[in-house]
Amino acid sequence: MGSNSKGRTTLEVGADGVALITIINPPVNSLSIDVLNSLKQSYDEALRRNDVKAIVVTGANGKFSGGFDITAFGGLQTGKVEKPKRGFVSVEVLTETVEASRKPSVAAIDGLALGGGLEVAMACHARICTPGAQLGLPELQLGILPGFGGTQRLPRLVGLSKSLEMMLTSKPVKGEEACGLGLVDAVVSPNELVTTARRWALEILEHRKPWIASLYKTDKLEPLGEAREIFKFARAQTKKQAPNLTHPLVCIDVVEEGVVSGPIAGLWKELEAFDGLLKSDTCKSLVHIFFAQRGTSKVPGITDRGLMPRQVKKVAVVGGGLMGSGIATALVLSNYSVILKEVNDKFLQAGIGRVKANLQSRVKKGSMTQEKFEKTMSLLKGVLDYESFKDVDMVIEAVIENVSLKQQIFTDLERSCPTRCILATNTSTIDLNLIGEKTRSQDRIIGAHFFSPAHVMPLLEIVRTQHTSPQVIVDLLDVGKKIKKTPVVVGNCTGFAVNRMFFPYTMAAILLVERGADIYQIDRIIAKFGMPMGPFRLADLVGFGVAVATGGQFVQNFPERTYKSMLIPLLQEDKRQGEATRKGFYLYDDRRKASPDPELKKYVEKSRSISGVSIDPKLVKLPERDIVEMIFFPVVNEACRVLDEGIAVKAADLDISSVMGMGFPPYRGGIIFWADSLGSKYIYSRLEEWSKLYGGFFKPCAYLADRAAKGIPLGAPSGQAKSRM
Numbered sequence: 147m148g149s150n151s152k153g154r155t156t157l158e159v160g161a162d163g164v165a166l167i168t169i170i171n172p173p174v175n176s177l178s179i180d181v182l183n184s185l186k187q188s189y190d191e192a193l194r195r196n197d198v199k200a201i202v203v204t205g206a207n208g209k210f211s212g213g214f215d216i217t218a219f220g221g222l223q224t225g226k227v228e229k230p231k232r233g234f235v236s237v238e239v240l241t242e243t244v245e246a247s248r249k250p251s252v253a254a255i256d257g258l259a260l261g262g263g264l265e266v267a268m269a270c271h272a273r274i275c276t277p278g279a280q281l282g283l284p285e286l287q288l289g290i291l292p293g294f295g296g297t298q299r300l301p302r303l304v305g306l307s308k309s310l311e312m313m314l315t316s317k318p319v320k321g322e323e324a325c326g327l328g329l330v331d332a333v334v335s336p337n338e339l340v341t342t343a344r345r346w347a348l349e350i351l352e353h354r355k356p357w358i359a360s361l362y363k364t365d366k367l368e369p370l371g372e373a374r375e376i377f378k379f380a381r382a383q384t385k386k387q388a389p390n391l392t393h394p395l396v397c398i399d400v401v402e403e404g405v406v407s408g409p410i411a412g413l414w415k416e417l418e419a420f421d422g423l424l425k426s427d428t429c430k431s432l433v434h435i436f437f438a439q440r441g442t443s444k445v446p447g448i449t450d451r452g453l454m455p456r457q458v459k460k461v462a463v464v465g466g467g468l469m470g471s472g473i474a475t476a477l478v479l480s481n482y483s484v485i486l487k488e489v490n491d492k493f494l495q496a497g498i499g500r501v502k503a504n505l506q507s508r509v510k511k512g513s514m515t516q517e518k519f520e521k522t523m524s525l526l527k528g529v530l531d532y533e534s535f536k537d538v539d540m541v542i543e544a545v546i547e548n549v550s551l552k553q554q555i556f557t558d559l560e561r562s563c564p565t566r567c568i569l570a571t572n573t574s575t576i577d578l579n580l581i582g583e584k585t586r587s588q589d590r591i592i593g594a595h596f597f598s599p600a601h602v603m604p605l606l607e608i609v610r611t612q613h614t615s616p617q618v619i620v621d622l623l624d625v626g627k628k629i630k631k632t633p634v635v636v637g638n639c640t641g642f643a644v645n646r647m648f649f650p651y652t653m654a655a656i657l658l659v660e661r662g663a664d665i666y667q668i669d670r671i672i673a674k675f676g677m678p679m680g681p682f683r684l685a686d687l688v689g690f691g692v693a694v695a696t697g698g699q700f701v702q703n704f705p706e707r708t709y710k711s712m713l714i715p716l717l718q719e720d721k722r723q724g725e726a727t728r729k730g731f732y733l734y735d736d737r738r739k740a741s742p743d744p745e746l747k748k749y750v751e752k753s754r755s756i757s758g759v760s761i762d763p764k765l766v767k768l769p770e771r772d773i774v775e776m777i778f779f780p781v782v783n784e785a786c787r788v789l790d791e792g793i794a795v796k797a798a799d800l801d802i803s804s805v806m807g808m809g810f811p812p813y814r815g816g817i818i819f820w821a822d823s824l825g826s827k828y829i830y831s832r833l834e835e836w837s838k839l840y841g842g843f844f845k846p847c848a849y850l851a852d853r854a855a856k857g858i859p860l861g862a863p864s865g866q867a868k869s870r871m
């Protein structure tokens with residue numbers, strides 16, 4: 147194996163006659179082409195050698211394998227990486243060499259056995275794992291399907307229903323559950339793992355343990371009639387839950403082929419489907435999201451300085467409203483000791499009550515035990531003053547968006563907290579320099595912008611100013627990871643990255659409505675595109691109060707590109723504030739189910755006349771694609787400004803922000819990735835055309851114009867980004 151090879155396997159033969167084959171490819175022992183070739187070589191050697199009676203396969207450093215090497219996907223798609231001949235791994239190595247061998251193989255699984263990793267293990271004649279092992283086939287989350295025989299072997303080991311559930315949800319199972327399902331044969335502690343597996347392999351040879359080829363097992367497969375019902379149900383569920391995706395349906399077809407025509411036919415159909423899906427836009431988008439998500443915590447000039455995060459044990463949250471209590475919930479759930487501060491006992495009890503309710507809902511759903519609930523609640527302490535702030539490591543301020551109030555709080559915090567304490571604010575729009583203006587602690591002031599509900603939404607925008615110290619950023623990145631958020635580091639400006647990118651979203655929709663488009667049709671089309679809901683339903687959910695307050699910041703800061711409309715203020719005048727008041731763009735019943743309101747016409751007509759615009763017959767009958775573009779291209783345009791100003795470090799961070807902050811469909815790769823799939827020239831020309839017809843709101847920015855003129859993708863790194871960091 148050359149020095150440039152990506153990973154390998156080793157072979158060690160013990161005095162017991164068992165060959166131990168170990169997969170080595172840090173950090174997750176992924177199955178690169180080199181590893182797979184080496185696995186075949188190790189097997190060939192073990193089968194050839196007379197001193198080898200049986201084989202154990204394992205992974206180095208407590209991880210079996212994280213699956214096929216995802217970094218190779220790009221090369222395989224473009225043809226830059228030479229593809230092994232079809233069937234090499236699935237048929238030649240796993241079926242004809244490992245499974246058909248006259249020497250038994252046992253997989254010893256610790257840590258991860260995901261995707262191709264589990265597929266290697268399933269080709270062995272038995273599997274032993276540790277209690278903490280995670281076994282699963284998560285390929286669908288990458289837009290592909292299992293391609294090393296997983297669609298055929300998993301159903302034969304655990305039954306159709308469970309195998310479809312595991313593949314369609316991409317969720318792994320842990321050791322004990324895997325054993326209960328029949329996916330593994332025994333669960334042992336990590337230090338007994340390899341010895342147990344060795345013994346097991348010899349016992350198979352001696353016929354004291356069953357010698358099982360998973361591919362030919364039939365006892366777990368449901369009878370054909372029942373199987374057909376299971377497939378029908380799975381297809382119906384999939385179409386309902388993921389109407390824009392075809393690869394889950396392809397996966398069901400492949401599993402069915404194996405049940406109907408036999409496992410070998412199933413294996414070949416799986417290979418053909420895998421090759422097709424690998425080249426799909428969905429796969430390219432989802433793989434981009436996979437790496438983009440892992441890339442957000444790599445911040446040039448910050449995380450490459452060798453700084454270690456300082457230990458944060460005790461965190462104070464100032465403000466127990468919806469955001470503050472959500473943040474406190476996220477923290478206690480990750481074992482941080484939390485002080486919640488409010489201004490009076492009534493607000494404090496309400497805040498604590500919200501944390502309690504957030505946790506209790508987990509108990510009700512069965513995802514938290516009563517004992518764990520009590521232990522978690524005991525980490526929270528309510529206070530009314532700053533007395534106990536003297537030993538906190540971090541404070542997160544989460545009060546209402548009022549500059550002078552925040553300034554006062556930061557002055558108090560500077561006085562009450564230790565000098566090492568990180569001072570974070572959860573503001574979603576206010577300039578951080580303004581918030582810290584009255585302190586001398588600018589270097590430890592940072593934005594920790596959570597999205598509501600804070601204990602559920604996965605994104606954490608970390609906002610830094612020119613003064614924020616790299617150490618404080620590294621500390622918050624670490625806390626973000628520990629509370630299971632995806633942190634994205636952005637620069638300081640009105641609305642930061644997510645709110646700023648999406649501020650034209652509702653405005654574009656209102657512009658269309660004032661010119662004759664239908665509110666409910668827009669929402670339907672945007673939801674069909676893949677957003678969790680359309681702009682009007684979202685405005686109802688957020689509440690018009692918040693929408694107007696944040697909108698005001700944008701009007702003030704970016705007046706030339708704000709579409710001003712009286713539609714929301716007119717609704718507010720009639721006490722329609724959105725879902726909370728049961729009336730907004732929709733009407734809400736007792737169970738908060740939204741239905742269209744014919745009355746809306748009246749408000750639209752009034753706001754149209756105030757804006758002085760008239761119905762444009764073209765916009766009344768706008769095709770779906772045009773509606774999507776007229777709503778999202780202004781978002782792309784703003785995202786380009788955010789990039790140009792250096793608010794975001796890289797385009798992929800905006801892709802993640804759009805997916806995790808706004809629910810942009812991940813299978814479209816995020817806002818910039820999607821835009822690049824359409825082309826900067828096209829987007830520029832459309833915006834230019836609309837800006838002539840409908841005004842400056844659509845005017846393409848200089849970055850977009852430049853990229854379109856040069857034919858450069860919007861996401862390509864730029865040497866000239868004016869960093870705000």
Ligand SMILES: C[C@H](O)CC(=O)SCCNC(=O)CCNC(=O)[C@H](O)C(C)(C)COP(=O)(O)OP(=O)(O)OC[C@H]1O[C@@H](n2cnc3c(N)ncnc32)[C@H](O)[C@@H]1OP(=O)(O)O
Binds near residue numbers: 258260265293
């Ligand atoms: C033919 C086959 O059927 C096809 C396949 O097998 S497709 C692959 C199926 N496997 C997967 O989808 C698993 C993907 N990986 C994961 O879910 C998670 O990375 C994990 C659960 C393995 C580990 O999670 P965690 O400990 O949080 O670490 P995480 O930061 O995600 O990953 C650590 C590093 O390993 C890399 N990595 C993880 N899985 C990888 C894989 N399968 N291939 C290549 N690199 C991988 C990550 O990119 C990351 O790299 P970085 O440090 O340079 O950013």
